[in-house]
Amino acid sequence: NAGVTQTPKFRVLKTGQSMTLLCAQDMNHEYMYWYRQDPGMGLRLIHYSVGEGTTAKGEVPDGYNVSRLKKQNFLLGLESAAPSQTSVYFCASCYTLSGELFFGEGSRLTVL
Amino acid sequence: QQQVKQSPQSLIVQKGGIPIINCAYENTAFDYFPWYQQFPGKGPALLIAIRPDVSEKKEGRFTISFNKSAKQFSLHIMDSQPGDSATYFCAARAEKNSGGSNYKLTFGKGTLLTVNP
Numbered sequence: 001n002a003g004v005t006q007t008p009k010f011r012v013l014k015t016g017q018s019m020t021l022l023c024a025q026d027m028n029h030e031y032m033y034w035y036r037q038d039p040g041m042g043l044r045l046i047h048y049s050v051g052e053g054t055t056a057k058g059e060v061p062d063g064y065n066v067s068r069l070k071k072q073n074f075l076l077g078l079e080s081a082a083p084s085q086t087s088v089y090f091c092a093s094c095y096t097l098s099g100e101l102f103f104g105e106g107s108r109l110t111v112l
Numbered sequence: 113q114q115q116v117k118q119s120p121q122s123l124i125v126q127k128g129g130i131p132i133i134n135c136a137y138e139n140t141a142f143d144y145f146p147w148y149q150q151f152p153g154k155g156p157a158l159l160i161a162i163r164p165d166v167s168e169k170k171e172g173r174f175t176i177s178f179n180k181s182a183k184q185f186s187l188h189i190m191d192s193q194p195g196d197s198a199t200y201f202c203a204a205r206a207e208k209n210s211g212g213s214n215y216k217l218t219f220g221k222g223t224l225l226t227v228n229p
Contacts, residue, residue: 004155031215040121042201042221043156050215058216090155098144098207101217103155
């Protein structure tokens with residue numbers, strides 16, 4: 001049972017390049033989330049999804065887009081990367097709102 | 113607006129000590145308060161959680177104390193060990209529907225705990 005899997009784990013981009021982070025969960029969870037973690041800032045919610053085909057904005061959505069075409073996958077896209085988007089990105093999922101949030105191991109993105 | 117304030121930012125204790133991490137919240141609709149533990153290079157993982165109908169919850173060496181009137185909750189680690197060295201996040205969620213915010217956990221900024229041998 002893999003849980004929550006994020007790919008890639010590491011990526012270096014140049015300013016203006018685009019990329020997509022993939023999150024896959026095999027637990028049949030309805031709810032999925034993308035967070036970014038920066039030193040001293042904790043975990044900040046970028047976008048989330050409450051079910052297949054739905055997405056919603058979190059605290060820091062600017063510069064990011066997401067899609068949830070399949071229940072098990074939640075994609076985070078950067079259309080034109082900026083150095084301010086250098087961060088560690090975490091995907092998470094849960095079955096119910098009162099249940100445990102399961103996190104992936106993170107994707108470290110550096111934008112030069 | 114920081115809805116969950118966590119302190120201290122970092123904490124160093126000796127093995128066997130009892131580190132205490134505090135969190136305060138503002139939103140009275142919050143009714144679920146988990147703590148997450150994160151080791152370097154890993155994602156956070158649920159450690160323990162409490163709901164406001166109880167004032168304390170204990171799981172092994174970890175205890176949450178909850179003060180609803182003060183809107184504060186804290187994590188105590190008894191007999192701390194070097195293996196407890198990690199970053200700890202408190203969080204809060206309003207589980208009843210409140211404009212969509214019930215879907216989201218709001219996290220504190222984290223506390224880096226170091227337990228020296």
